[in-house]
Amino acid sequence: MPERLRCAVIGTGGFGLDHLNSLLHCPRATAVAVAETNPERLKEAADRFKISRAYADYHDLLDQPDLDAVTIAVPNHLHARIAIDALQARKHVLLEKPMAMNAREAAKIVETAKKMRRTFMVAQNFRFNRHTQVAKAIVERGDLGEVYHARCFWLWRSNIPRIGSWFTQKQFSGGGCTADLGVHMLDTCLHLLGEFEVKSVSAQTFAKFGPRGLGETDWGKSALDPKKPFDVEDYSVALLKLKSGRTVSLEVSWAGHHAPDTREYGVDLHGTTAGLSLYPARLFRPGPNGFETIQLSLPIVSHNEDRIHHFVACALEGKKPLVAPEESLRFSSCWTRSTRPQPPARKRGPVSFGERTAGARPSDRIFRFTFWKGLFSRSQGLVLAACR
Numbered sequence: 001m002p003e004r005l006r007c008a009v010i011g012t013g014g015f016g017l018d019h020l021n022s023l024l025h026c027p028r029a030t031a032v033a034v035a036e037t038n039p040e041r042l043k044e045a046a047d048r049f050k051i052s053r054a055y056a057d058y059h060d061l062l063d064q065p066d067l068d069a070v071t072i073a074v075p076n077h078l079h080a081r082i083a084i085d086a087l088q089a090r091k092h093v094l095l096e097k098p099m100a101m102n103a104r105e106a107a108k109i110v111e112t113a114k115k116m117r118r119t120f121m122v123a124q125n126f127r128f129n130r131h132t133q134v135a136k137a138i139v140e141r142g143d144l145g146e147v148y149h150a151r152c153f154w155l156w157r158s159n160i161p162r163i164g165s166w167f168t169q170k171q172f173s174g175g176g177c178t179a180d181l182g183v184h185m186l187d188t189c190l191h192l193l194g195e196f197e198v199k200s201v202s203a204q205t206f207a208k209f210g211p212r213g214l215g216e217t218d219w220g221k222s223a224l225d226p227k228k229p230f231d232v233e234d235y236s237v238a239l240l241k242l243k244s245g246r247t248v249s250l251e252v253s254w255a256g257h258h259a260p261d262t263r264e265y266g267v268d269l270h271g272t273t274a275g276l277s278l279y280p281a282r283l284f285r286p287g288p289n290g291f292e293t294i295q296l297s298l299p300i301v302s303h304n305e306d307r308i309h310h311f312v313a314c315a316l317e318g319k320k321p322l323v324a325p326e327e328s329l330r331f332s333s334c335w336t337r338s339t340r341p342q343p344p345a346r347k348r349g350p351v352s353f354g355e356r357t358a359g360a361r362p363s364d365r366i367f368r369f370t371f372w373k374g375l376f377s378r379s380q381g382l383v384l385a386a387c388r
Ligand SMILES: NC(=O)c1ccc[n+]([C@@H]2O[C@H](COP(=O)([O-])OP(=O)(O)OC[C@H]3O[C@@H](n4cnc5c(N)ncnc54)[C@H](O)[C@@H]3O)[C@@H](O)[C@H]2O)c1
Pocket: 010, 011, 012, 013, 014, 015, 016, 035, 036, 037, 038, 041, 058, 072, 073, 074, 075, 076, 078, 096, 097, 098, 123, 125, 180, 219, 220, 221, 222
């Protein structure tokens, strides 16, 4: 096993620079090469991170025999092609979200990773967030009872990436806000539920701001095409029914008139004995003095960096990644269905969910932990113990 993983970054636009920065802080990796089609961005990345090998064509980078792994941050329509080429060149691959444009492409990536026996992981950074990880441990311990419904959302008021860039053109992005933001929260939600098998999806999408040139932000470095500015959704809503019968609602927007005092993104889990919400992680349940809220105060750390550290460790040690390729494959078919308007689900009678705790007085308990080490560390055990 090499001591340090020799890595390269393909695509050094807005988020490729984040990959390079994370690699810089990873003690078990070294960034040795970059590939980028835009000459200015290629030079900027190579100069800034002092990388001597810089390629305009990623195939030349993949030909380098001393390279162990690549991280890929290019427009979505290129994900599958570049990931498959890299795996076939025997490189380990960390691929940005969304994994692919559709489940067919995703299946080819997983098949190639298996065949070539390389580590493959989709960079679902929210799974590495401390709050998500504590939530996952609480759910797995059974503190919520039976979790029957979950709600996940990302509701931005005015954050459409530059209109006319690949982000706002379906042929390059595969979808609008759902492909960009929805995949973060939906993946986190299904990860917490431990279930990726979706039976049905009922969805509706809208494009109410982008086509009018409203709600734009300056994210993304790629070129603009003024002729084809916007043919994706800037708002989507979906109801997913999982194989177990549990339901998940998803609501996503790049732009919209949302109340300013609400969380921008998060996941809420409804269980028969307690509820849990992210972000931040909070637990709601009946206590000795009425209904109580347990707030988990955790240190803010970069989960983007953590997902690179984890990928590097998996590649070096041959461990299975936290974001398992098979989960990402199943996930590919469910998020793409959430960007397509579908006929509404059949009407059903009212459903009752467990007991009410009427008249209970809320009481808040706040737990603070100032230290935190590693992904599943001792402090996580302490947080969990404090929630008992
Ligand atoms: N995980 C996250 O939180 C997060 C955040 C932002 C973006 N992303 C993802 O990262 C990816 C890139 O997004 P971005 O915001 O950096 O976009 P961007 O447009 O800023 O950058 C993409 C870069 O890829 C380059 N590129 C295009 N074709 C290439 C090729 N064949 N070879 C090498 N480089 C090529 C472009 O020139 C550009 O510089 C997307 O898949 C996006 O969904 C993830």
